[in-house]
Amino acid sequence: MSYKVKFQQVTKKYKMYNKQIEKVKDLFWNRGKGEYHYALNNISFTVDKGEIVGVIGLNGSGKSTLSNLIAGVTMPNEGTVDIKGSASLIAIGAGLNNKLTGLENIELKGLMMGLTKKQIQEITPKVIEFADIGKFINQPVKTYSSGMKSRLGFAISVNIDPDILVIDEALSVGDQTFTNKCLEKMNEFKENGKTIFFISHSLSQVKSFCTKALWIHYGHVKEYGDINEVADQYGQFLKEYNKMSKEEREQFREKQLNELSHGLLNNGTSVSKDTGEHSKEESAEPLSLSRSKRIGNKQKSSSRKKSFTKKVLLPAAAVILLGSAGYAVYAAQSASHLTKQTESKKQSSASSTAQKKQQAEKAVINTKTAFVREEPDLESSQKAVLSFGEIYKVLEEKKDPAEDIKWVKLNAEQGKEGWVSSALLTPYTEQQSTLTNKNIDSLNSLVRSKYNISISKLLSPLSETQKNLMENQALPLTNQYESNDGTLLNYGSVQYVALNNMITEVSLRNVDEDTEDILSLLKKKPLFINDKEGLYFYQSKNYYIKVYTNVKTNKIKIISFVEREKAEGKQMK
Known part of the structure; x- marks a missing residue:
């Protein structure tokens, strides 16, 4: 059976800011340094066509971040998300413009999903009938209750008829009649071979509707498989977790974060506490500084305040006034430079083993993950991901003088080839010392x-x-x-x-x-x-x-x- 969704070693992180001004500075001098919250850490799974996957886990584990990645609302920092077909996200208020009316939002979301004006006109009566919000369809969405937003969002998404449906807690705010109506529609999708992700805290709903369960635990895949087995394990975990005191839960969370540090991106920063999912924002709320840190920062910044205003704020304001077109070009160049700089650092520091001068016949991957590229260039597309300890044949070596990177062309079975930085490889020979x-x-x-x-x-x-x-x-x-x-x-x-x-x-x-x-x-x-x-x-x-x-x-x-x-x-x- 062909897959519809495949995550390969996906990591999603959000930068933490102490002050609002740091966000402005990052627009112009973002070097990737700082403190990050890792919403998802190095997760991999595959979902076949027609599967109904229940996504379960504690608050703050990364479930909504996962749904946003599937729907294309946000992009991963590392790894690949392969979606075959169109995906639509149903969450409370997701994709709805509060200033527009319900009717205008139907047209807006339809256009965003690639529908023509004629197709939107055809589905509009069906959306209105399914949402069943009466005269509010002509009122701004900002006047809606959370239940009405959920009704409208669900009605639009199911009538657009996507290949993949992602439902993120959208049924938690409606009445039982509407919930049953939604479940009937979801069963109809199931019969038509659609793939559905159902994110919910209701284990009974998940077990009654889904075929598989994906347990997300502090940014990692804890379990993935048969719905009854995984849901039962999660249910037992919840019983024990709910017995814990507030202090015990905090200790448990700290322990889990330390144990699950395996697979985190190495940015030279510490991982922030998992205080919640940052699925609907690109950055977290500002963190409060300790008193000593605030005093130290104040003393350091007072002498630079005037200079900073002249050198940073005024030029920043001038650049912003140049217009969105000029900024878009600059941002694209900055992003390209940052990607190249970050990956170059990772590749140059990943291995402590010196490479042999002569070309080895085989090489072993000496890091947790190594990206394979189409060409010996950091900007070349990624075609595969290799894991620690895997051994491949060496075909060719090339030096990139501009980036000071030595590239190695590897070969696996069936003629599959690709380029990997030599910093991620160690030469391998059969004659090396062995354990008895x-x-x-x-x-x-x-x-x-x-x-x-x-x-x-x-x-x-x-x-x-x-x-x-x-x-x-x-x-x-x-x-x-x-x-x-x-x-x-x-x-x-x-x-x-x-x-x-x-x-x-x-x-x-x-x-x-x-x-x-x-x-x-x-x-x-x-x-x-x-x-x-x-x-x-x-x-x-x-x-x-x-x-x-x-x-x-x-x-x-x-x-x-x-x-x-x-x-x-x-x-x-």
Whole structure:
């Protein structure tokens, strides 16, 4: 079945400002520095045609940001959002102009969705009938209640007949009669093979209507799969969460933010507290400074106040008065320069391993994610995303003197090729030092104590069929779902990955042990280390071993074993 929506390692962040003047300064000298709130962090999932996905999660987890990305209201900072077809967002007041009447908003939204005047005239009576707001259809939307706005927005969106419908809490404000009417229309869409995202805090509605559930937890995909399994897990979580006191909830949130820091963009800034979703604004409300910080800022700024007024505010006002056309050109140039500058910094600092002078036959990805480009140029389009520990053939190398970047052309199976910065690669040869079975067996006591399974039984399903694993695994299967990497089978904190019905990888998750203590058991140095991202890469005769750590706590998060024979035939995603 072909997919309709695909998210690949998507991150969305919003910059935090202490003062309004900082927003003005950012228009002209935005260098990407500052404090950011990460609404979504490195999320990936795929939704097939005809699926009804219930999006669940706590307030502030990123659900509305997700809906805005699907509908094209906002764009991601990192990763790709692939939407096949038209998408329409239904949220309270979304896409409605408060100064226009209901009738005028029908025409406006129709034009925005690409409808002709004739098509808008044809759907207008249907919209009016479905919305059922009477004479208010001729009144400005600013006079509407939240329920009336929801009615009008829903009526317009369903009659425009989009391929993908995104419903964000739009049914939470209407009466039961209108809710039932909406559910009937949504079932009609379902029968016609439409894809629907249903964002709601009502678990009963989600379970009764949806086929799958996507649990967003503090900007990450916690679970994605069968509606009953995921909804039941979320329901159990809510029971425990609701028992917590205010202080316990705050401690829990802080702990989750620290644990989920894996995969954040590295901007040299700290991640702000997740105080809520910033889905409807491009920036957060100003943060209050501590007293000492305010005093310090005041002392520093007083001597520069007059100079700043002359050098910044007056020129800024002059530039703004030049007109929107001139500003648009400037903004486009600034955005292009910023994108190039940010990515160049990332690529130049991602690896601490020096590249060999001669061209290697193979290279291994030494960072969490590496973008593959059509051409050896930062402005070239991205064609794929590669992950840490993947190994590819090297075809060619080129130097870009303008950007001081060395590019490497990689080749996977079926002739797929692309260019990656050499800073994101480490040369790889088969003759490099390997772990023995005895080295790997030294982890047995850890695996037995934390996961109730021996290291030999943990690794034995690799290269076997998915069916064989499910029939013979002693651990209980907690959940199973599809992802970009294949079928994920979770046995508590042990996760197996099946690709084409064959088990290719197994991961020990939530290890939470001191990095040095565990790695010292292996008694051999890794092939390479990425200190900044806390990544370690080993190999044995049969496996590639990837270790992910939390650089802040110096504790191991994940140890992953990949079957070498299957990994070497891996294709670019």
